[in-house]
Amino acid sequence: MxxxxxxxxxxIESALNLGRTLDxxxxxxxxxxxxxxxxxxxxxxxxxxxxxQNKSFWGALELVEKLTPEAGEITASVKDLPGLKTPLGRGxxxxxxxxxxxxxxxxxxxxxxxxxxxxxxYEPNALMMEEEGAVIAGLLVGLNVIDANLCMKGEDxxxxxxxxxxxxxxxxxxxxxxxxxxxxxxxxxxxQKNYVEELNRHLSASVNxxxxxxxALEKSNTKLTEELAVANNRxxxxxxxxERVKEESxxxxxxxxxxxxxxxxxxxxxxxxxxxxxxxxLLRLDVEKELEVQIGMKQEMELSMKMLEKDICEKQDxxxxxxxQLEDLRAINQQxxxxxxxxxASSKQKSEVVARLEEKINQxxxxxxxxxxxxxxxxxxxxxALEANRLFKQEFGDKIESLQDEVEQLRKHRSNLEHxxxxxxxxxxxLTAASRQSRTSQKERKHPENTPKKQCKNxxxxxxxxxxxxxxxLPSSILPETVCTTCYSHLLxxxxxxxx
Numbered sequence: 001m002x003x004x005x006x007x008x009x010x011x012i013e014s015a016l017n018l019g020r021t022l023d024x025x026x027x028x029x030x031x032x033x034x035x036x037x038x039x040x041x042x043x044x045x046x047x048x049x050x051x052x053q054n055k056s057f058w059g060a061l062e063l064v065e066k067l068t069p070e071a072g073e074i075t076a077s078v079k080d081l082p083g084l085k086t087p088l089g090r091g092x093x094x095x096x097x098x099x100x101x102x103x104x105x106x107x108x109x110x111x112x113x114x115x116x117x118x119x120x121x122y123e124p125n126a127l128m129m130e131e132e133g134a135v136i137a138g139l140l141v142g143l144n145v146i147d148a149n150l151c152m153k154g155e156d157x158x159x160x161x162x163x164x165x166x167x168x169x170x171x172x173x174x175x176x177x178x179x180x181x182x183x184x185x186x187x188x189x190x191x192q193k194n195y196v197e198e199l200n201r202h203l204s205a206s207v208n209x210x211x212x213x214x215x216a217l218e219k220s221n222t223k224l225t226e227e228l229a230v231a232n233n234r235x236x237x238x239x240x241x242x243e244r245v246k247e248e249s250x251x252x253x254x255x256x257x258x259x260x261x262x263x264x265x266x267x268x269x270x271x272x273x274x275x276x277x278x279x280x281x282l283l284r285l286d287v288e289k290e291l292e293v294q295i296g297m298k299q300e301m302e303l304s305m306k307m308l309e310k311d312i313c314e315k316q317d318x319x320x321x322x323x324x325q326l327e328d329l330r331a332i333n334q335q336x337x338x339x340x341x342x343x344x345a346s347s348k349q350k351s352e353v354v355a356r357l358e359e360k361i362n363q364x365x366x367x368x369x370x371x372x373x374x375x376x377x378x379x380x381x382x383x384x385a386l387e388a389n390r391l392f393k394q395e396f397g398d399k400i401e402s403l404q405d406e407v408e409q410l411r412k413h414r415s416n417l418e419h420x421x422x423x424x425x426x427x428x429x430x431l432t433a434a435s436r437q438s439r440t441s442q443k444e445r446k447h448p449e450n451t452p453k454k455q456c457k458n459x460x461x462x463x464x465x466x467x468x469x470x471x472x473x474l475p476s477s478i479l480p481e482t483v484c485t486t487c488y489s490h491l492l493x494x495x496x497x498x499x500x
Contacts, residue, residue: 001039001127001132001135001136003035003038003164004035004036004039004136004139005139007028007031007032007035007036008032008139008140008142008143010028010031011028011029011031011032011143011146012142012143012145012146014028015028015145015146016145021147021148021149022146022147022148022149022150023148023149023150023151024150024151024152024155027165029148031164031165033092033095033096033162034162034163034164035164036095037057037091037092037095037162038162038164039127039128039136040057040060040061040091040128041057042126042127042128043122043123043125043126043127043128043129044056044057044060044121044122044123044126045120045121045122045123056086056087056088056091057091057121058087058088058090058091058094059087059120059121060111060118060121060122060128061091061094061111062075063111063114063117063118064107064110064111067110067111067114068106068107068110070103071098071103071107074094074097074098074101075094077097078090078093078094078097081093081152081153082153083153083156083157083158084157084158085158086158088157088158089157089158092157092160093152093157096148096150096152097152099143099146099148099150100148100149100150102143102144104140104143105137105138105140105141105143105144108133108136108137108140109134109137111128112128112133112134112137115129161327161330161331161334163331163334163335165335165338166335196329196332196333196336199329203322203325203326203329204326206322207319207322207323207326210315210318210319210322211319213315214312214315214316214319217308217311217312217315218312220308221305221308221312224301224304224305224308225305227301228298228301228302228305231294231297231298231301232298234294235291235294235295235298238287238290238291238294239291241287242284242287242288242291245280245283245284245287246284248280249277249280249281249284252273252276252277252280253277255273433489
């Protein structure tokens with residue numbers, strides 16, 4: 001029941017995450033069919049035959065056709081499929097077709113509701129007869145959202161081994177276990193696998209021995225049957241001889257009576273007749289004894305035949321049980337093989353990871369060695385540079401300080417010379433401007449009417465053009481085009497007081 005819940009839930013989640021139509025190779029879908037097969041086999045009644053036990057759920061699934069006419073198409077398709085020789089294969093094909101038709105839950109509800117019909121195929125404590133069967137039918141409703149496209153023509157459904165892979169439903173609790181524990185588990189799994197293989201070999205040998213014994217018993221049975229037929233034929237012939245002797249004795253008695261009535265002189269013939277009668281009587285007694293012996297032998301043979309049939313039935317039951325144990329052991333062996341394969345794959349992955357980590361560690365160690373070499377070389381170069389700097393300072397320190405003092409004195413001297421030069425230039429400009437102004441004023445006094453009048457761009461006053469010389473010691477960015485003498489002297493003083 002729990003495995004059915006896990007299988008249906010896992011199938012729905014994986015199919016929705018996959019987002020496409022499922023096919024026959026999809027592992028969760030295969031496990032779902034295996035779990036459903038186990039659920040349908042639970043509590044199934046077995047029919048014993050001379051060849052063994054017949055245990056199949058195909059008969060229960062055939063009831064759906066009688067209860068739901070829609071299922072007749074699936075049943076007819078299953079019967080028409082080539083290659084299906086066993087009822088188990090037909091049942092597996094029916095489950096796949098019902099899932100593709102999205103009617104599996106409806107069909108299961110239909111047959112579960114008719115427990116009076118299911119009681120012919122299942123025990124009272126079977127899963128399909130209890131309430132859990134209705135729960136499973138309800139869980140199957142969720143499978144209607146799944147689209148499946150299963151091809152069954154080339155698939156061998158008769159000889160498939162239904163083994164539940166529990167590793168698909170076990171959650172991984174992390175990789176916190178140590179490698180030693182993992183190796184111990186792998187060793188234990190391998191030991192279990194070897195033990196199961198050895199047990200499988202012993203069981204195969206015992207099965208072969210039992211099969212040989214069954215063959216020998218069958219041969220002896222055929223021989224005893226032939227001997228019994230011969231004995232029956234002999235008994236029949238003896239009975240016929242007894243009847244013939246009885247008829248002859250009665251005939252002789254009648255003839256003797258006739259002889260007595262005819263004459264008493266025939267004493268010699270009567271004696272002979274009596275002798276013959278005695279002989280016939282002894283012969284009859286012998287025949288009756290032999291008949292009794294043959295009847296006893298027949299009874300003993302019938303008893304031995306019954307005991308032999310009983311022994312054969314017991315041996316067949318034991319053989320069926322051994323085959324079932326062999327199938328279980330094969331399933332366990334398959335599980336152990338899967339576990340060992342997964343363990344080998346995980347160990348290979350771990351060894352590959354370890355190899356990559358070792359390679360990275362070697363590369364990092366080489367890089368660290370190179371860095372250490374470079375660091376030592378850089379430290380040596382730094383020590384050499386410090387030593388050279390110390391020697392350079394020790395050798396040229398006093399000279400550098402004296403040269404710096406001389407450079408500072410030269411800078412001060414240059415600044416003083418530049419200041420003096422600036423003052424001399426200013427004084428020369430003042431003298432030149434004053435001489436030019438005096439000459440223009442004299443000319444204006446001599447010819448005041450010829451001097452053109454201009455307006456000062458700075459103060460707006462009217463003055464003569466000769467009042468200002470054209471060779472002015474001021475830049476054009478400060479001096480306007482035409483200024484009077486007063487404004488020029490004022491601008492000249494401002495320019496002289498500016499440090500730049």
